[in-house]
Amino acid sequence: MEIHIIHFKETLLELEIVADGLAFPEGPIAMADGSILLVEIKGARLTRIASDGTKTVVAETGGGPNGAAIGPDGAVYIANNGGLGFIDHKGLTFPSPGLPPQYVGGSIQRVGMASGVVTTLYDHCDGAPLIAPNDLVFDRDGGFWFTDHGCETDDGRRFGALYYARFDGTHITCRRSKLIAPNGVGLSPDETTLYVADTLMGRLWALDVNGPGNLKSAGTAYPRRPLFTMPDHRGFDSLAVERDGRVCVGTLIEGGISVIGLDGSLEWIPIPDIGTTNICFGGADMRDVWITGSTTGRLFKARWPRPGLILNFAC
Secondary structure, X not given: OOOOOOOEEEOOOOOEEEEOOOOOEEEEEEOOOOOEEEEEOOOOEEEEEOOOOOEEEEEEOOOOXXXXXXXXXXXXXXXXXXXXXXXXXXXXXXXXXXXXXXXXXXXXXXXXXXXXXXXXXXXEEOOEEOOOEEEEEEOOOOEEEEEEOOEEEOOEEEOEEEEEEEOOOOOEEXXXXXXXXXXXXXXXXXXXXXXXXXXXXXXXXXXEEOOOXXXXXXXXXXXXXXXXXXXXXOEEEEEEEEOOOOEEEEEEOOOEEEEEOOOOOEEEEEOOOOEEEEEEEEOOOOOEEEEEEOOOOEEEEEEOOOOEOOOOOOO
């Protein structure tokens, strides 16, 4: 039997709190002017955080805005989970299980940056409603991959899925169904590999991409491969990719960023929030990072040891 030994390396960051008092922030986007766009799931809004911490509401989205990305037309595209319930405990905020009474159904939304107008692009695929879209990433062709996280029910769990869609609202297709709890999604620098983080499994999946919106088949009923699985009780959230291809995954329960190498190695970066959900890269050298601490309602900033990948259509 082959034994794979994982060496945990811990890197410490000097963190600056850019903003606090946010209502379960996620989906940060670094803008050219030094500001950060992010969603507040509990607040059901898209918010801009200036470099001095000033907050400005860009749009009221309704539901539960979760992941966000800039599209080829300069608009912000949002994976909206339809609305979550929340529990406040000892100054921290946690999502509650199941769908709350205010759940309005999952969707993909477009937000005009100048107007703040919110448009629903997709809420169904092949006649089936989206459950809880979670995160999205644009490819060079202008299409985007997005995850649907699924949901908990009284009888168990409704599976999640992986989708591909066009930014103009003309096409959506399901590329992988019956996923446990797909969350973060990202592309390798050459866009030949798609990464999907599974929250409940603590696993990062790699899928081979064969052109815009297409995945290679492995010739089996399970056409994806695990790049890394957490050996202890931690959950994976959203992700970003470094310029050299390493995958940085927001990690829950023991909060931090898991940096996963293509060789399956793990570099562990602790963050003081058990709900460390997202990381994004920016700045002139792409070594500035912003990290969302969702349970504390904070946005952190730090200098990263390596540059991140410049996203398609980034402002």
